[in-house]
Amino acid sequence: MKLRCLALLSFLVLCAGEVFAADRVRIGYSSISGAYTPIWVAHDAGYFVKEGLQDDIILIPSGTQLAQVTVAGEIDIGSLNGSSAIAAALQGADLKIIGNSGNKMVFSLFVRPEIKSVEQLKGKKIGVTRFGSAPDISVRYALRKYNINPDKDLTLIQLGFMATVAGGLQGGSIEGGVVSPPTQFAVEKAGFKELINITDMDFAFPNPALVAVGSIIRSKPDVINRFMRAYVRGMHRARTDPAFTYKSMAKYTKIEDAAVLKKAYEFYMSKVLEKAPYINMVGVQNVLDDLVKTVPAAKNAKPEQFVDMHFLDTLEKGGLLKELYQ
DSSP states (O other): OHHHHHHHHHHHHHHHHHHHHSEEEEEEEOOSSGGGHHHHHHHHTTHHHHTTEEEEEEEOSOHHHHHHHHHTTSOSEEEEOHHHHHHHHHTTOOEEEEEESOSBOOOEEEEOTTOOSGGGGTTOEEEESSTTSHHHHHHHHHHHHTTOOTTTTSEEEEOSSHHHHHHHHHHTSOSEEEEOTTHHHHHHHTTOEEEEESGGGTOBOOTTEEEEEHHHHHHOHHHHHHHHHHHHHHHHHHHHOHHHHHHHHHHHHOOOOHHHHHHHHHHHHHHTOOSSOOOOHHHHHHHHHHHTTTOGGGTTOOGGGGBOOHHHHHHHHHTHHHHHTO
């Protein structure tokens, strides 16, 4: 009996050792959007745990705020629009992009049914999540393509959350709103009209980007490598297991309409989500071109300053991508 107790005690100590050996990684994401599906799926499928990581996934609904808390060390890896990350780096933060979930803006401008043309947006109120956010940057880009000055011809209003933008449309406090799937499809189902499809403009942009501070990159490269492995498995699972992915999307977006979820899933898998978190440097340059208006240091900056390709290279050499995508 004593020997059995000793054996059991040894087993429990070993198990405890394994638990305590797991490296904690705090993963922040900045919006309730299908663009963050790989994080949700990787978490729900236990891929981070399988890589020996104790993962905490945390919603911080502002790219600017998420960049700040990542720089402050409160988040280990952030997933946010590349503009907020690069703006922080231009202002002295030691922050690098280590990968992207998508490489273009994925939004649409939806309006009330009585608005028939872009010209009719003049004088109207358009909702975005926050100023400087990806929805804000993308709609400004799109409006300029139609010779609409977003600062003079209409009023952009920040409402905080994608769901609040949808609510503003339904409640009548705004005439238009910038949304992404699955919210976009819920708004469409409610009777609102897509006036500008920004996604189809193929505006290259790191959206969202995966970022980490230099101190984490230097001190915990193995943690980031394991994160990337789990993340890529999440991307693959999202692409190949619709039923599982629907559940994750419903859980985090709070949207349970099966038709809306299916449409959002098909949209992201066919138009947006990469097979691996590759970085399109054209998108990084587009961020700099946009930031020149507000951050003078962006004028002479080079895209390579803001990117660390080391972890993508390790991922490629490790053979996981070949294993997953035979």
